[in-house]
Amino acid sequence: MIARQISLLFDGFAYGMLLFVLSIGLSVTLGMMNFVNLAHGAFAMIGGYVTVTLMQKAGWPFLATLPVAFLGAAVASVVLERVLYRRLYRATDLDQSLLTIGIVFVSIAAAAFIFGTTQQPIELPAYMRERIVIGDFSFGAYRLFLIVSALIITAVVVLGLDYTRFGAQIRACVDNQRMARGLGLNVDRIFMLTFAIGSGLAGLGGAMAIEIVGLDPNFGLKYLVFMLIVVAVGGLASIRGAFFTAAMLGIIDIFSKYYAPQVGSFVLYLVMVALLVWRPNGVFARR
Amino acid sequence: MSTSVLSTRNLQKKFGQLVVARDISIDLPKGARYALIGPNGAGKTTLINLLTGMLAPDGGQVFLDEADITTLPPSERVKRGLVRTFQINTLFPNISPLEAVTLVVCERKGEAGTWWRGLPGYGASIEEAYETLKSIGLGDHVDRPTRQLAYGQQRLLEIALALATKPHVLLLDEPAAGVPKGESQELFTAIAGLSSDISILFIEHDMDVVFRFASRIIVMVSGGILVEGAPAEISADKRVHEVYLGSAHHA
Amino acid sequence: MTDTATPLYNPQDLMRAQVRWRMLETVFWVSALLPFFVAETYLVLCTQIAIAALFALSLDLLVGYSGIVSLGHAVYFGIGAYTAGLLAKYGWGEPLSGLLLAGLVAMLFGYLISFIMVRITHFALIMVTIGLCLLFEEFGNQAHDITGGHDGLQGVRMWRLFGTFRWDLYGFTAYAYSLVVVFLCFLVIRRIINSPFGLSLRGMRENARRMPAIGAPSKQRLQIVYTISATFAGIAGGLLAQTTQFVALDALSFQRSAEVLVMLVLGGAGRLYGGIIGSIIFLVARDQLASNNPQYWYFWLGLLLILVIIFLPNGILGGIAHLLSRRKKS
Numbered sequence: 001m002i003a004r005q006i007s008l009l010f011d012g013f014a015y016g017m018l019l020f021v022l023s024i025g026l027s028v029t030l031g032m033m034n035f036v037n038l039a040h041g042a043f044a045m046i047g048g049y050v051t052v053t054l055m056q057k058a059g060w061p062f063l064a065t066l067p068v069a070f071l072g073a074a075v076a077s078v079v080l081e082r083v084l085y086r087r088l089y090r091a092t093d094l095d096q097s098l099l100t101i102g103i104v105f106v107s108i109a110a111a112a113f114i115f116g117t118t119q120q121p122i123e124l125p126a127y128m129r130e131r132i133v134i135g136d137f138s139f140g141a142y143r144l145f146l147i148v149s150a151l152i153i154t155a156v157v158v159l160g161l162d163y164t165r166f167g168a169q170i171r172a173c174v175d176n177q178r179m180a181r182g183l184g185l186n187v188d189r190i191f192m193l194t195f196a197i198g199s200g201l202a203g204l205g206g207a208m209a210i211e212i213v214g215l216d217p218n219f220g221l222k223y224l225v226f227m228l229i230v231v232a233v234g235g236l237a238s239i240r241g242a243f244f245t246a247a248m249l250g251i252i253d254i255f256s257k258y259y260a261p262q263v264g265s266f267v268l269y270l271v272m273v274a275l276l277v278w279r280p281n282g283v284f285a286r287r
Numbered sequence: 288m289s290t291s292v293l294s295t296r297n298l299q300k301k302f303g304q305l306v307v308a309r310d311i312s313i314d315l316p317k318g319a320r321y322a323l324i325g326p327n328g329a330g331k332t333t334l335i336n337l338l339t340g341m342l343a344p345d346g347g348q349v350f351l352d353e354a355d356i357t358t359l360p361p362s363e364r365v366k367r368g369l370v371r372t373f374q375i376n377t378l379f380p381n382i383s384p385l386e387a388v389t390l391v392v393c394e395r396k397g398e399a400g401t402w403w404r405g406l407p408g409y410g411a412s413i414e415e416a417y418e419t420l421k422s423i424g425l426g427d428h429v430d431r432p433t434r435q436l437a438y439g440q441q442r443l444l445e446i447a448l449a450l451a452t453k454p455h456v457l458l459l460d461e462p463a464a465g466v467p468k469g470e471s472q473e474l475f476t477a478i479a480g481l482s483s484d485i486s487i488l489f490i491e492h493d494m495d496v497v498f499r500f501a502s503r504i505i506v507m508v509s510g511g512i513l514v515e516g517a518p519a520e521i522s523a524d525k526r527v528h529e530v531y532l533g534s535a536h537h538a
Numbered sequence: 539m540t541d542t543a544t545p546l547y548n549p550q551d552l553m554r555a556q557v558r559w560r561m562l563e564t565v566f567w568v569s570a571l572l573p574f575f576v577a578e579t580y581l582v583l584c585t586q587i588a589i590a591a592l593f594a595l596s597l598d599l600l601v602g603y604s605g606i607v608s609l610g611h612a613v614y615f616g617i618g619a620y621t622a623g624l625l626a627k628y629g630w631g632e633p634l635s636g637l638l639l640a641g642l643v644a645m646l647f648g649y650l651i652s653f654i655m656v657r658i659t660h661f662a663l664i665m666v667t668i669g670l671c672l673l674f675e676e677f678g679n680q681a682h683d684i685t686g687g688h689d690g691l692q693g694v695r696m697w698r699l700f701g702t703f704r705w706d707l708y709g710f711t712a713y714a715y716s717l718v719v720v721f722l723c724f725l726v727i728r729r730i731i732n733s734p735f736g737l738s739l740r741g742m743r744e745n746a747r748r749m750p751a752i753g754a755p756s757k758q759r760l761q762i763v764y765t766i767s768a769t770f771a772g773i774a775g776g777l778l779a780q781t782t783q784f785v786a787l788d789a790l791s792f793q794r795s796a797e798v799l800v801m802l803v804l805g806g807a808g809r810l811y812g813g814i815i816g817s818i819i820f821l822v823a824r825d826q827l828a829s830n831n832p833q834y835w836y837f838w839l840g841l842l843l844i845l846v847i848i849f850l851p852n853g854i855l856g857g858i859a860h861l862l863s864r865r866k867k868s
């Protein structure tokens with residue numbers, strides 16, 4: 001009995017880590033540039049399709065495709081940043097939301113045109129499909145892989161932010177953009193790089209998500225909500241907040257799907273709205 | 288004490304570690320023309336925010352006409368006659384001055400909640416708005432969107448919006464900020480000419496203007512009141528010279 | 539009045555000129571009758587446009603006039619639609635009272651939700667409106683027994699309009715009914731916008747910070763406009779349910795919320811006719827582009843959105859106004 005709950009907890013945590021990787025970039029860019037980027041999920045989808053294409057068409061092994069998924073999403077995001085986003089940094093929340101929703105819509109249609117509307121299957125290597133059994137408990141190896149990767153990414157992001165020059169620059173921009181500009185930092189460039197890395201992580205998340213939640217053209221819209229919850233509840237530009245929120249979100253989602261499938265996502269949305277009304281700046285917000 | 292229209296007792300405010308209001312107690316008597324001076328960042332604007340309820344104090348009280356208004360929301364304070372202007376233009380860019388001032392007049396008369404009657408039905412309020420604009424010298428610029436007005440005209444509109452509420456305590460946050468010196472004298476002449484029923488506290492950096500128009504001066508330094516007194520006392524005060532006149536006069 | 543070069547400084551005349559009924563408006567509303575005579579096969583589309591226009595107008599009260607973002611306005615549209623639909627399904631098919639109730643129920647929800655809305659701003663507000671929309675959609679989905687879930691609400695039977703007019707196959711009655719309701723609602727909304735209350739809404743849009751400093755109780759105003767807006771959205775939803783005799787879950791969806799916003803910004807928010815023009819263009823375009831390939835409609839929709847935001851930030855009407863004023867100057 002308890003073994004079942006522990007494996008649910010494990011699955012939920014793994015799912016939460018996936019959400020964390022998907023969302024972390026959105027959190028940082030929102031906190032930094034105040035830009036409402038509802039197209040973040042579309043970048044994740046790009047990563048997913050890069051992996052699918054490389055595996056199906058070129059026969060690449062799964063792990064080898066991941067860096068390319070990261071790069072693909074990062075490059076796409078930089079192009080869009082240069083061409084479109086840049087013009088709207090001073091615009092209203094509404095205009096930013098609409099522009100980026102427009103991008104999501106185009107991405108949905110483009111994906112449907114190129115890849116069709118069906119779910120894309122991928123074949124994981126055998127060692128990732130195994131179940132690891134310890135006494136009464138059994139864990140999927142792939143989920144363990146998710147957790148370990150997410151923890152590594154978290155560590156790299158946190159350490160990078162705290163101990164590297166670039167990390168310090170990012171923190172300066174998040175804290176006070178005007179001041180950072182005044183100190184002679186090239187805020188535009190810093191932002192572009194941060195944005196690229198954040199989107200790249202989303203692409204990586206999209207690739208890693210295929211095995212868990214599948215991939216179809218609606219991915220960018222479907223998982224946007226989860227990403228927004230992580231960011232909104234976790235607080236802008238708060239790695240710690242995003243981490244905890246994502247973990248909780250994953251666990252709650254898995255548990256409610258198991259024990260109360262009829263309630264569906266209802267509870268999730270309710271909790272999100274309640275938390276936002278209670279603490280509009282996020283539960284883990286620093287301010 | 289008994290004649291003061293606006294007073295505070297031990298107001299406190301901190302932003303994180305930074306103390307921006309330290310034990311502020313002031314009394315503004317009826318008909319006052321007080322100046323509030325102090326170097327940049329002294330906490331003058333913050334004090335106005337505390338007085339008008341746009342910031343909640345960490346401690347202390349605010350009294351308007353003897354009544355404790357510390358927890359009253361800003362719009363209620365305006366209804367009771369405590370009104371401010373802003374250091375940085377806080378206007379309505381895409382509506383005309385006439386519309387903006389009409390809005391203020393309608394708010395004052397309790398007409399602005401009406402949604403079933405068209406604006407042209409409020410002729411008296413519109414005329415009053417127009418008169419207010421004329422009285423401050425904006426009579427020829429009532430019809431363009433506010434954002435198209437010259438900067439000096441926008442400063443005037445800033446004051447017109449406050450006047451249209453028919454205040455009896457008026458807090459002016461650097462009304463002449465960014466206005467050339469000649470024009471700022473004009474502006475203050477207009478302010479000084481306002482009815483003596485209106486008690487005024489104004490923030491201003493230009494010492495000539497301050498000494499000419501203020502009956503009394505309050506000097507703030509890093510969140511606290513350094514000294515308060517008549518212009519002659521202030522200009523003779525050593526400490527004021529050190530912390531304020533000495534350092535900030537060139538600004 | 540003839541020459542704009544001579545300034546006209548009677549303040550009351552200035553104000554009257556702002557709100558007066560223009561010739562072009564008469565032309566517009568009269569031409570809304572044309573489909574009866576020249577485009578009978580398009581009456582169904584025209585009905586949809588009329589309904590969408592009312593929905594967009596209701597949103598304009600928030601987005602265009604008060605400066606409040608909502609990405610979840612379909613909540614009220616859907617509530618109105620289900621109210622009207624359920625009434626008719628369970629025995630009360632009288633259209634006018636049904637529509638009124640649809641508006642009232644949406645109004646009640648709008649009022650209750652407005653307490654949440656005035657507490658938050660910016661990003662959190664966007665999130666909460668999306669969240670509420672998903673919440674209601676999910677509820678509609680789960681309450682399958684009442685709403686029919688994803689299959690939609692079947693068995694809606696409307697009585698004859700005024701006990702006389704049948705809901706004919708071509709949609710004559712439906713369009714006439716919708717057009718009259720939408721026009722009446724338009725008149726009310728127009729009056730609201732041109733009232734002192736409407737002016738205070740624009741004040742909040744232009745500078746929310748200044749409003750308390752001139753003595754305006756902003757929160758209360760926002761709650762009122764939110765409630766009014768929800769009411770009209772509910773009426774629009776009710777119209778859809780009654781004229782199609784069906785309610786799809788889609789009436790509550792995030793997609794519908796996004797669509798109505800697109801119509802509004804396409805036409806031009808805060809310009810009274812913006813939502814109307816936007817819904818005409820949007821729905822005609824969809825009719826043309828989506829009929830052969832619904833999947834790619836999203837592509838055109840997205841592209842349209844991007845182009846409008848980048849090149850026409852004030853919508854089509856804003857662009858036209860800009861051109862006209864440039865011509866006047868030169």
Ligand SMILES: Nc1ncnc2c1ncn2[C@@H]1O[C@H](COP(=O)(O)OP(=O)(O)OP(=O)(O)O)[C@@H](O)[C@H]1O
Pocket residue numbers: 302305307325326327328329330331332333334374
């Ligand atoms: N919302 C805020 N959060 C944090 N610090 C603030 C905030 N508002 C003001 N401050 C700080 O409080 C101090 C006092 O600011 P204030 O605007 O009251 O100064 P001031 O006397 O009006 O100066 P100035 O002459 O430049 O207008 C400044 O150091 C300012 O940076």
Ligand SMILES: [Mg+2]
Pocket residue numbers: 331332333374460
């Ligand atoms: Mg100041």
